[in-house]
Amino acid sequence: MRNTTIIAILCLLSSFSARGRTITVCPSCTFSSIKQAIAAAAEGDVILIKKGTYREGNITVDKPLTLRGEGYPIVDGQNQAEVLTITANNVVVEGLDVRNVGTSYLEDRAGIRARRARGFAIRNNRLDNTFFGIYLEKSSDGAISGNHITGKAVHEMSSGNAIHLWHCKNVLVEDNYLRGHRDGIYLEFVDSSSIRLNTAEDNIRYGLHFMFSNNDDYFHNTFRRNGAGVAVMFSRRINMWENTFEFNWGRASYGLLLKEIYDAEIHDNTFRENTIGILVEGSTRLKYRNNEFSRNGWAVKISGGCLDNEVEGNNFLNNTFDLSVNSTTNTNTFNGNYWSSYNGYDLNRDGRGDVPYRPVKLFNYVVNRTPEAMVLLRSLFIDLLNFSEKVSPVFTPANVADEQPLMRPLIFRRKAQHQK
Amino acid sequence: MLKILKYSFFDLMRSRWAYIYTAFFLLFTLSLFWLSGGLSKVIISLMNVILVLAPLIATMFGVMYYYNSREFSELLLSQPIRRTHIFLGQYLGLALSLSASLLLGVGLPFALYGIFGSPEIWNFMMLLVVGIFLSFIFSAIAFFIALRNENRIKGFGLAILVWLFFAVIYDGIFLLALSLFSDYPLENLAIGASMFNPIDLSRVLILLKLDISALMGYTGAVIQKFLGAAPGMVVSLAVLSAWVLLPALGIRRLAARKDF
Numbered sequence: 001m002r003n004t005t006i007i008a009i010l011c012l013l014s015s016f017s018a019r020g021r022t023i024t025v026c027p028s029c030t031f032s033s034i035k036q037a038i039a040a041a042a043e044g045d046v047i048l049i050k051k052g053t054y055r056e057g058n059i060t061v062d063k064p065l066t067l068r069g070e071g072y073p074i075v076d077g078q079n080q081a082e083v084l085t086i087t088a089n090n091v092v093v094e095g096l097d098v099r100n101v102g103t104s105y106l107e108d109r110a111g112i113r114a115r116r117a118r119g120f121a122i123r124n125n126r127l128d129n130t131f132f133g134i135y136l137e138k139s140s141d142g143a144i145s146g147n148h149i150t151g152k153a154v155h156e157m158s159s160g161n162a163i164h165l166w167h168c169k170n171v172l173v174e175d176n177y178l179r180g181h182r183d184g185i186y187l188e189f190v191d192s193s194s195i196r197l198n199t200a201e202d203n204i205r206y207g208l209h210f211m212f213s214n215n216d217d218y219f220h221n222t223f224r225r226n227g228a229g230v231a232v233m234f235s236r237r238i239n240m241w242e243n244t245f246e247f248n249w250g251r252a253s254y255g256l257l258l259k260e261i262y263d264a265e266i267h268d269n270t271f272r273e274n275t276i277g278i279l280v281e282g283s284t285r286l287k288y289r290n291n292e293f294s295r296n297g298w299a300v301k302i303s304g305g306c307l308d309n310e311v312e313g314n315n316f317l318n319n320t321f322d323l324s325v326n327s328t329t330n331t332n333t334f335n336g337n338y339w340s341s342y343n344g345y346d347l348n349r350d351g352r353g354d355v356p357y358r359p360v361k362l363f364n365y366v367v368n369r370t371p372e373a374m375v376l377l378r379s380l381f382i383d384l385l386n387f388s389e390k391v392s393p394v395f396t397p398a399n400v401a402d403e404q405p406l407m408r409p410l411i412f413r414r415k416a417q418h419q420k
Numbered sequence: 421m422l423k424i425l426k427y428s429f430f431d432l433m434r435s436r437w438a439y440i441y442t443a444f445f446l447l448f449t450l451s452l453f454w455l456s457g458g459l460s461k462v463i464i465s466l467m468n469v470i471l472v473l474a475p476l477i478a479t480m481f482g483v484m485y486y487y488n489s490r491e492f493s494e495l496l497l498s499q500p501i502r503r504t505h506i507f508l509g510q511y512l513g514l515a516l517s518l519s520a521s522l523l524l525g526v527g528l529p530f531a532l533y534g535i536f537g538s539p540e541i542w543n544f545m546m547l548l549v550v551g552i553f554l555s556f557i558f559s560a561i562a563f564f565i566a567l568r569n570e571n572r573i574k575g576f577g578l579a580i581l582v583w584l585f586f587a588v589i590y591d592g593i594f595l596l597a598l599s600l601f602s603d604y605p606l607e608n609l610a611i612g613a614s615m616f617n618p619i620d621l622s623r624v625l626i627l628l629k630l631d632i633s634a635l636m637g638y639t640g641a642v643i644q645k646f647l648g649a650a651p652g653m654v655v656s657l658a659v660l661s662a663w664v665l666l667p668a669l670g671i672r673r674l675a676a677r678k679d680f
Contacts, residue, residue, distance in 0.1 A: 381591035
């Protein structure tokens with residue numbers, strides 16, 4: 001990874017440059033407040049903050065410093081102000097416990113903000129009840145890692161995002177735990193960045209949200225019980241692999257929403273028990289490989305205007321509906337997947353079924369028209385209907401079919417999923 | 421009544437049909453386990469079978485048992501025993517033996533494959549409870565029909581028709597109504613209509629446990645809200661009990677009045 005090496009070098013550089021004095025802050029020291037210490041510090045100094053509670057807001061770090069907390073000192077904004085603002089390059093913030101920023105309808109207050117900063121590292125902090133957790137604007141070449149960010153968001157309108165990136169480049173977001181915000185991670189105009197090993201759960205809107213961002217990767221993340229797992233919108237060349245999307249339930253919930261995106265690869269992900277595994281809208285030239293869809297309401301829902309999507313070598317296990325499409329023209333291809341509800345035969349023993357599998361059932365069509373008919377799911381009458389439609393397709397598109405369905409599920413070898 | 425119940429129960433448990441019924445469920449469940457392995461997958465497959473077969477077998481058995489034991493019933497009628505006790509005793513004996521077969525046939529393989537101590541235990545319990553309810557409901561309906569009709573062919577035909585109605589035709593009409601009136605909000609109608617069919621109600625109860633992801637979609641949320649919550653659960657169990665009680669009361673009334 002190009003990004004990662006750059007960031008690693010930068011981190012290294014920043015640790016070299018940080019070989020200055022060490023200024024200790026504690027409630028009974030010469031410096032009893034962080035602001036005083038920053039004012040007295042020179043470039044490259046380390047400010048060591050001892051355990052204790054510091055009731056300070058609007059702390060601005062305007063020179064290259066390292067703020068290091070020992071035993072998680074509490075920095076409390078008392079629900080009135082933003083806590084920490086970084087405006088210089090090469091700043092490191094680690095081991096702090098930032099609390100109580102307070103909701104504001106006028107400004108986007110954050111626990112830790114970086115404005116026009118380069119080469120920053122924000123790591124191993126705890127943030128609780130911060131309106132926005134970590135907020136980066138027009139910053140680049142830095143890393144946000146190992147932070148534990150929790151909130152108690154109730155309404156979408158009055159809550160912020162755990163990690164919010166706006167107009168950023170080359171940022172690594174790694175190994176964070178995010179819960180109880182509007183979005184776990186929000187990216188707008190963010191290019192060439194990586195999101196990995198994060199866990200986002202119980203957020204109101206999305207676990208991870210891309211807007212107008214290009215050339216990004218996200219992998220080895222877990223998205224659980226969010227309003228929806230991940231939304232990728234209006235972006236190009238986003239690659240997503242080995243993520244887990246699970247238990248995203250609700251009337252408009254999905255594991256992954258793809259809206260107006262092009263040329264992405266989605267592989268080796270696990271979609272488990274979501275209302276909709278992947279919802280695809282107006283997205284073109286996407287490749288879906290080696291994903292596992294198990295026990296979702298709809299594994300994949302593709303709406304009209306999605307062209308040239310390739311679905312190959314995935315496992316579809318015990319989903320209520322494997323696939324739903326809402327147009328009769330279809331240029332998407334489905335090939336060599338395993339479908340647990342396939343019941344064809346394989347006479348030449350090549351591991352691929354001899355009759356094509358049609359993943360779109362008549363009942364699917366019925367439910368799209370009258371959603372209330374869902375009550376009849378799995379009834380004998382519906383089974384009979386589906387069977388007669390299978391024999392002679394009238395309502396369901398005849399060209400949506402897997403010509404070579406696999407007879408046995410694929411076994412995926414994944415790296416150990418990171419759990420936190 | 422207890423004596424007659426006991427007699428009927430053991431008489432039926434010893435009969436060939438009870439063995440076949442038990443053996444069928446035993447083999448079917450075991451083969452499902454061999455083929456798929458996963459507990460939850462087996463529960464889904466079994467659901468379809470239990471929802472269709474338990475009512476069918478209960479209906480057939482009910483009619484058959486009434487007609488076959490007619491001479492014995494007549495003998496009993498000449499004794500100083502209350503009429504309603506005779507027939508209700510026979511009915512309960514039948515329903516209990518059917519339930520016992522189901523419990524044994526399905527329960528043993530699940531116990532072997534370690535259902536106890538697995539998180540699926542509640543789904544499995546729901547399946548069993550629903551299966552037992554259906555056995556009670558449909559054998560009561562069958563007994564009621566048999567009591568009303570002296571003509572065996574007519575009785576059989578009617579009983580099968582009732583089963584067919586609840587298992588297939590009802591859903592067809594239901595679906596038709598839903599698509600005809602799809603311009604109106606139909607959630608409450610959908611819930612109401614499923615209450616009037618014991619098979620549908622049982623199916624929805626199990627689905628709430630198994631297909632929760634799909635049901636949480638659009639309408640599902642409404643159904644989930646009503647039936648998934650504790651009061652909804654109580655209501656649906658009460659409705660199922662009413663479905664047992666109504667035909668049983670019918671049997672009692674008919675038995676008291678019927679001229680043999």
